[in-house]
Structure formats: C-alpha cells, structure tokens
Amino acid sequence: MLTFIVRRIAYSIPVLLLASLLVFVFVHATSDPLAKYAQSRDLTLKARQGLAQGIYEQPCRTFITGSPPQQAMTCTKAPVLKQYWYWLSHFLKGKMGNSFVTGRAVSSDLKSSFGNTLQLIIWGVLISALLAISIGVLSAVRQYSLPDYIFTGLSFVGLSMPTFWFGLIAIDLFSNRLSTLLHVHYPIFYSLGLHSTHARGFFPAFFDYARHLALPVATLTVQIVASWSRYERSSMLDVMSADYIRTATAKGLTRRRVIFRHGLRNALIPLVTVMALDIGGLFGGLVVTEQIFSIHGMGALFLQDLGNGDTQALLPWLMVTAVFVVLFNLLADVLYGVLDPRIRLS
Amino acid sequence: MAQDLKAENPHEVGLPPLDPIRAGEPLLSVRDLRVSFKTDDGILKAVDGVSYDVYPNEVLGIVGESGSGKSVSSLAIMGLLPKSAQVTGEIVFRGQDLLHMDEKDRRKLRGGRLAMVFQDALAALNPVFTVGDQIGEAIAAHQPKMSKQAKRKLTMDLLDLVGIPNPAARVDQYPHEFSGGMRQRAMIAMSIANEPDVLIADEPTTALDVTIQAQVLEVLERIQDRTNSAIVLITHDLGVVAGVADRVLVMYAGRAVETSVVDEIFYHPRHPYTIGLMASLPRLDAAGAREERLYRIKGQPPSLIFLPSGCPFHPRCEFADMPAPCGTIRPDLELVDHTYGRHMVACHRRHDMADVDHSELHADVGAELETVEDAAAVSPAEATALEQLSTPAEEEE
Numbered sequence: 001m002l003t004f005i006v007r008r009i010a011y012s013i014p015v016l017l018l019a020s021l022l023v024f025v026f027v028h029a030t031s032d033p034l035a036k037y038a039q040s041r042d043l044t045l046k047a048r049q050g051l052a053q054g055i056y057e058q059p060c061r062t063f064i065t066g067s068p069p070q071q072a073m074t075c076t077k078a079p080v081l082k083q084y085w086y087w088l089s090h091f092l093k094g095k096m097g098n099s100f101v102t103g104r105a106v107s108s109d110l111k112s113s114f115g116n117t118l119q120l121i122i123w124g125v126l127i128s129a130l131l132a133i134s135i136g137v138l139s140a141v142r143q144y145s146l147p148d149y150i151f152t153g154l155s156f157v158g159l160s161m162p163t164f165w166f167g168l169i170a171i172d173l174f175s176n177r178l179s180t181l182l183h184v185h186y187p188i189f190y191s192l193g194l195h196s197t198h199a200r201g202f203f204p205a206f207f208d209y210a211r212h213l214a215l216p217v218a219t220l221t222v223q224i225v226a227s228w229s230r231y232e233r234s235s236m237l238d239v240m241s242a243d244y245i246r247t248a249t250a251k252g253l254t255r256r257r258v259i260f261r262h263g264l265r266n267a268l269i270p271l272v273t274v275m276a277l278d279i280g281g282l283f284g285g286l287v288v289t290e291q292i293f294s295i296h297g298m299g300a301l302f303l304q305d306l307g308n309g310d311t312q313a314l315l316p317w318l319m320v321t322a323v324f325v326v327l328f329n330l331l332a333d334v335l336y337g338v339l340d341p342r343i344r345l346s
Numbered sequence: 347m348a349q350d351l352k353a354e355n356p357h358e359v360g361l362p363p364l365d366p367i368r369a370g371e372p373l374l375s376v377r378d379l380r381v382s383f384k385t386d387d388g389i390l391k392a393v394d395g396v397s398y399d400v401y402p403n404e405v406l407g408i409v410g411e412s413g414s415g416k417s418v419s420s421l422a423i424m425g426l427l428p429k430s431a432q433v434t435g436e437i438v439f440r441g442q443d444l445l446h447m448d449e450k451d452r453r454k455l456r457g458g459r460l461a462m463v464f465q466d467a468l469a470a471l472n473p474v475f476t477v478g479d480q481i482g483e484a485i486a487a488h489q490p491k492m493s494k495q496a497k498r499k500l501t502m503d504l505l506d507l508v509g510i511p512n513p514a515a516r517v518d519q520y521p522h523e524f525s526g527g528m529r530q531r532a533m534i535a536m537s538i539a540n541e542p543d544v545l546i547a548d549e550p551t552t553a554l555d556v557t558i559q560a561q562v563l564e565v566l567e568r569i570q571d572r573t574n575s576a577i578v579l580i581t582h583d584l585g586v587v588a589g590v591a592d593r594v595l596v597m598y599a600g601r602a603v604e605t606s607v608v609d610e611i612f613y614h615p616r617h618p619y620t621i622g623l624m625a626s627l628p629r630l631d632a633a634g635a636r637e638e639r640l641y642r643i644k645g646q647p648p649s650l651i652f653l654p655s656g657c658p659f660h661p662r663c664e665f666a667d668m669p670a671p672c673g674t675i676r677p678d679l680e681l682v683d684h685t686y687g688r689h690m691v692a693c694h695r696r697h698d699m700a701d702v703d704h705s706e707l708h709a710d711v712g713a714e715l716e717t718v719e720d721a722a723a724v725s726p727a728e729a730t731a732l733e734q735l736s737t738p739a740e741e742e743e
C-alpha cells in the first residue's frame with residue numbers, strides 16, 4: 001500500500017510540472033503584466049522594481065522625459081522559459097510575490113480566500129455526503145416506492161437548476177421574505193459573507209456563523225447532492241442484487257446488517273472515488289456561489305484577479321487549484337485501494 | 347420410544363419451538379410447492395407443485411436439466427426469493443410452517459438450522475471482508491454470546507474440517523486470494539458453522555474440476571457424519587448423485603417426475619425422462635464401450651410460461667400415448683413400488699415402463715444418436731445429458 005501511494009505521488013509530480021508550465025505560458029501569452037505594472041501609480045518605484053524581478057532581465061531604469069517632464073521606464077523582458085523558471089523556483093519555496101495591483105502579498109490573499117472556500121467545502125461536502133448516502137440507500141432499498149420517485153424527481157430538478165438561480169431564489173425567500181413574514185428587521189439567514197462583526201462569545205458566534213453559512217452551503221449542497229445520490233442509488237442497486245448479498249441474508253443476518261454492512265460497504269467504493277474527484281474540482285469551482293453570497297473565497301479571488309489582469313496573483317491561484325485537483329485524484333485512487341482489498345493486494 | 351438424534355445447541359437463543367429430530371420422521375416436508383414470477387410474456391411457473399420429504403441423516407439428490415426449478419425451489423425453502431416471486435404450498439420444517447412464519451423467526455432458522463451452499467462461491471462471498479470475518483459473522487448471527495476467541499477458534503476448526511490447509515493464515519485472507527475449490531470449501535464451512543439440520547447444497551461442485559469435485563463431496567459426507575445433518579444436493583451431474591445420494595428426486599419443468607432410492611432410479615427408472623437421462627450416461631462397463639454412442643433426449647426444455655398440455659414431457663417423449671392421455675391429462679406422482687424405497691413416478695405409462703431396459707436405448711434409436719465428439723455443438727437441452735463429459739477448467743493450487 002505504501003509503495004502504491006509513493007508511486008502514485010511520484011506520478012503526480014510531472015503532471016503538476018506540466019500544468020505549471022502550461023499555466024505560465026498561457027497566462028503570459030494572454031495578458032501583458034507590464035500594462036498593469038505601469039499604471040499602478042500608487043506603488044513606489046522600489047516596489048515595482050522588486051515585482052519586476054524575474055519578468056525583466058534587469059531592474060528597470062527610470063528616466064524623466066517629455067514636456068511637461070514625466071517619469072518613464074525602460075525594461076527588457078527575459079525569455080518566457082527563463083521567467084517561468086524564476087517564477088517556479090520561487091513558487092516552490094512559497095514565495096509568490098506581491099500583487100501587481102494591490103501590492104499586497106499574493107500568499108496572504110490566497111490564504112484567506114482558501115480558508116473561506118474550505119469552510120464552504122467542508123460543510124457542504126459533509127452535509128451532501130450524508131444526504132446523498134441516505135437518499136441513495138433509501139431509494140435503492142425501496143426501489144420504485146414513493147420516496148424513491150420523489151427523490152428521483154428532486155434530483156432531476158437539482159441537476160437541471162442553475163446555481164445562480166437557486167442562490168438568488170434562496171436569498172429572496174430565506175433572507176428577505178422570511179424576515180418580512182416573521183416581522184423582524186434582520187435577516188434570519190444572511191446572504192453576505194461568513195461572519196458578522198458583532199457576534200461575541202463562542203455560542204453566539206457559532207450561531208451567527210451557521211446563519212451565514214446556511215444559504216451558501218445549501219446552494220452548494222443542491223449542486224452536488226443530486227448527482228451523488230443518483231450515483232449512490234445505482235451503485236447500491238447494483239450491489240444489492242449481487243450474490244453475496246443473498247449469502248449474507250442466507251446466514252440469518254438482519255436486513256439492516258445486510259444493507260449497511262454488506263451492501264453499503266461495497267456501494268461506497270465507487271461513490272467515494274467520485275466524491276474525491278468532485279471535491280478536488282470544488283476548490284476553484286465555486287465562483288458563482290461565492291459571488292452571489294459575497295464570500296471572499298477562491299472563486300471571488302479569481303474573478304477579482306482576472307478582472308485586474310493580475311498575473312502575479314493568478315498564477316499561484318491556478319497552481320493551487322491544480323494541486324488540489326491532482327491531490328484529490330490521488331486521494332481517490334488511494335481510497336479505492338483502501339476500500340477494495342482486491343486492489344490493495346495486487 | 348424414538349430417540350432424539352440431535353441435541354439442541356445451547357448457544358442458539360430465541361428459536362421458534364421446533365419438533366425434536368427423530369429417525370424416520372421427516373425433518374423437512376415440502377408439499378405442493380409452487381413458485382411463479384410475473385414476466386412480460388405472462389406468468390412463469392418456475393416450480394409447479396413439488397412435494398418431497400427430507401429425513402435426518404440422508405442425502406437427497408435433486409436432478410433435472412437447467413431451468414427445471416431446482417434452485418428456485420431451494421431458495422423458496424430458505425426464504426431467499428425476490429419479492430416478485432409468488433410462493434404457495436407448504437414447507438414444514440420440524441413442525442414449523444415456514445411460509446406462514448413471521449420474518450424474524452424465519453431469519454433465526456436461516457443459516458442456523460437451515461443452511462444453503464451456493465453454486466458460484468466467488469460471487470457468493472463478499473469481496474471486501476476476509477473469509478474468517480464472513481464465517482465468524484455466520485456464527486455470531488446465531489450464537490451471539492460466543493466470545494471472540496472461541497469464534498475465531500471455531501472458524502479455524504471449520505476451515506480445517508473442510509480441508510483448507512493452514513487455516514491460521516487462510517482465515518485472514520480475502521476470497522479472491524483463495525482458489526476456486528477453496529472458496530467452495532470456505533462457503534461450505536460458512537454454511538455448516540451452526541451445524542444445520544438441513545443443508546441445501548445448490549450445485550456445489552459444478553464449477554470445479556473432477557478431483558476437486560470429489561474432495562468437496564467428500565467434505566460434505568464428512569460433515570454429515572459429524573453433524574448428523576440432512577443434505578439436499580442439487581446437481582446436473584448424475585455421477586455425483588450416484589456417488590453420494592441416498593434418495594433422488596428428478597425434476598422436469600418445475601415438477602417432480604420421479605423419486606426413489608438411488609439404486610432404483612439408476613437401475614429401474616420408470617419415467618421416460620429419467621430413462622433418457624440414464625441412457626445418456628456413458629457406460630464404460632458395457633461391451634464395446636469405446637465405440638459407444640450416447641443417447642440423447644430429443645428437443646428442448648419446454649417454456650415455463652406456455653407449458654405443453656397434459657404431460658409436460660410429451661413433446662419429447664419416446665413413449666407418449668398421444669393424443670390421450672399424455673397430451674390431455676397431467677400425470678400426478680403415484681406410488682409404483684412399496685417394497686423398496688417408495689418409488690413414485692408421474693407418468694401415465696408408469697407400469698409399461700418397468701419393462702424398458704434403458705441400457706438398450708443406445709442401440710434402439712439410431713436416429714437420435716449423438717457422438718461424444720459432437721459435444722461442442724449440442725443444444726442446451728442436450729447439454730444437461732452431456733454435462734458430466736465436459737469438465738470446466740479450474741485449477742487448484
């Protein structure tokens with residue numbers, strides 16, 4: 001198992017290196033960092049020169065020219081591969097530089113955005129997994145029953161509903177109308193950010209946090225629970241018709257034990273793999289949800305950096321999300337091996 | 347006074363009240379068992395009025411071609427049929443009517459007093475749990491108070507009993523690490539974990555090669571000696587039946603067509619279908635055996651949805667009295683011989699059939715002859731008769 005994991009990690013390294021090269025080349029081909037660099041007048045010259053390292057062969061020279069006299073610069077760009085190497089060697093050491101636009105450290109923005117997105121993902125995935133497994137098992141064990149039809153219908157609604165639409169409807173209903181209905185002057189569920197500033201103490205703060213999280217997490221859950229529950233239903237149906245389920249029943253086990261120990265344990269193997277793959281994509285994939293609920297997460301950060309043409313900030317963003325996709329791919333493989341002894345031992 | 351053959355297992359709790367096991371009294375009685383499935387084409391009668399008894403300590407062989415309802419009738423006894431199956435009739439096990447028992451009581455019997463071995467052991471064992479875990483679970487289901495160590499010890503003893511070498515290492519392996527023969531033995535070990543009174547073995551050796559087959563059958567006999575259980579052995583293979591069964595039930599199209607003690611079935615078969623089966627056996631003792639050509643039963647098994655009128659075997663029967671009664675009246679199982687082993691046959695011409703010597707069918711019906719070399723080209727109907735000739739490849743380590 002350990003050698004399997006080590007080998008699998010070793011395979012991921014060239015994948016990530018290739019990804020970093022492509023990301024770097026494409027970002028540089030589509031946007032000109034110099035344009036933003038030159039415009040950001042609020043930065044000191046020193047800061048600009050610091051930023052410029054790696055992109056330019058030499059520190060830029062400034063001079064005064066024209067009438068009225070103005071400050072101007074000349075710079076010579078390094079070849080792309082050289083820039084890439086400079087950037088990569090710093091990135092690997094955790095040095096991501098400063099934003100071209102805000103001048104803040106890229107890593108600190110990234111860190112806080114990542115933290116916010118991570119909260120959404122953790123809660124969303126936890127709730128979705130619980131719901132999807134329960135719904136999937138129930139639907140499979142009582143195939144063609146009323147609950148099965150209801151959940152099938154709901155999952156199709158969930159699958160076909162655009163995220164922004166659900167998010168906006170949720171805000172309108174639970175943030176606005178619910179308060180009107182209850183004659184209160186504050187929203188029951190918030191639709192902005194993750195915290196209020198006024199909540200003090202552990203329980204009030206947690207309660208406040210939950211009121212902020214409820215709607216964005218619900219929006220995220222609706223997106224993923226529909227497909228996961230369908231997946232779990234079909235894999236459970238598959239498993240429950242297997243011979244070993246009949247054997248388990250023939251041993252005299254209770255129905256519950258047959259379903260949960262023998263059925264669910266096997267039906268989880270493919271589901272866990274799919275979940276891991278999906279979660280990997282969520283780190284950079286919550287753009288719409290975060291935008292609607294004004295959460296400063298990875299998606300919002302991406303839109304901001306893209307709008308600013310801030311390549312210095314975009315590159316690490318792209319790399320971090322890529323790393324998570326690859327990491328969760330790896331996790332999917334490892335989990336498959338852990339859950340299925342036939343893979344583990346061969 | 348009759349003596350009880352088997353003491354109750356003191357660890358087994360909460361069983362419904364069962365009659366004591368006595369010699370000469372059936373352990374399991376099946377009466378007019380019918381199982382039907384609704385299909386798109388109509389109602390499929392998989393089992394159509396089967397009755398038989400299983401006595402303590404005996405091996406009852408059930409034979410019949412593919413689709414004759416052997417598995418479905420056993421699954422009905424175990425209560426393992428899908429909900430889509432309509433089951434009627436009576437299944438009485440030690441005085442308890444299984445079909446009218448509540449599910450909880452039935453579950454307590456299942457895997458405890460009544461156990462089943464399935465045909466395809468690889469598919470029948472859960473791939474994600476170790477063999478020892480699965481056997482231990484079968485024990486725990488019926489003897490919940492047994493300590494962990496005792497359970498593990500018993501599991502290893504069972505593996506040893508069924509002839510798995512080095513049980514201490516094997517117990518923690520997964521089914522896919524076992525060879526085909528060992529899996530089947532593990533399956534058997536699991537089914538006998540609670541020393542069942544009746545063990546139904548559904549083609550336990552079909553997927554195995556001849557030497558492993560013999561070993562597995564030997565395991566079954568050993569188990570019977572030790573646990574005094576009755577075994578219902580379902581098989582295509584008449585050789586297996588001849589070797590281990592005490593009595594035989596021949597099934598055709600969901601019905602029992604003949605039953606008696608094994609020697610009667612082999613030496614004095616009365617039903618034309620049974621006679622055909624016997625005639626299709628290769629006989630090495632006969633003169634000129636090398637040139638021997640095998641008899642085959644002509645035609646295909648009937649559709650279970652649109653059964654032929656009268657005797658369901660009549661379209662394939664050499665001896666049919668057509669049109670009446672064979673084409674009009676369905677024959678019931680009738681006693682033909684009291685003296686030796688309650689020989690019962692469902693055939694209108696049962697009394698005429700006593701004079702037919704099945705060994706002469708080889709020469710009689712030249713048009714129906716089939717050489718052994720043509721085995722690859724036979725239809726499914728003939729495959730049954732030829733089954734014992736083609737040994738599926740299966741390696742044992």
Ligand SMILES: Nc1ncnc2c1ncn2[C@@H]1O[C@H](COP(=O)(O)OP(=O)(O)OP(=O)(O)O)[C@@H](O)[C@H]1O
Nearest residue numbers: 383390392411412413414415416417418419428650
């Ligand atoms: N769940 C089901 N739904 C519909 N028909 C079924 C079902 N299970 C079995 N049957 C049908 O019942 C008939 C009897 O099947 P069964 O499995 O008892 O045959 P068998 O005698 O065991 O044959 P084999 O020797 O091939 O195992 C077959 O025609 C089969 O198609």
Ligand code: SF4
Nearest residue numbers: 657660663672693694
């Ligand atoms: S009843 Fe008639 S058709 Fe049926 S087996 Fe006997 S002789 Fe043949």
Ligand SMILES: [Mg+2]
Nearest residue numbers: 416417418548
């Ligand atoms: Mg069968």
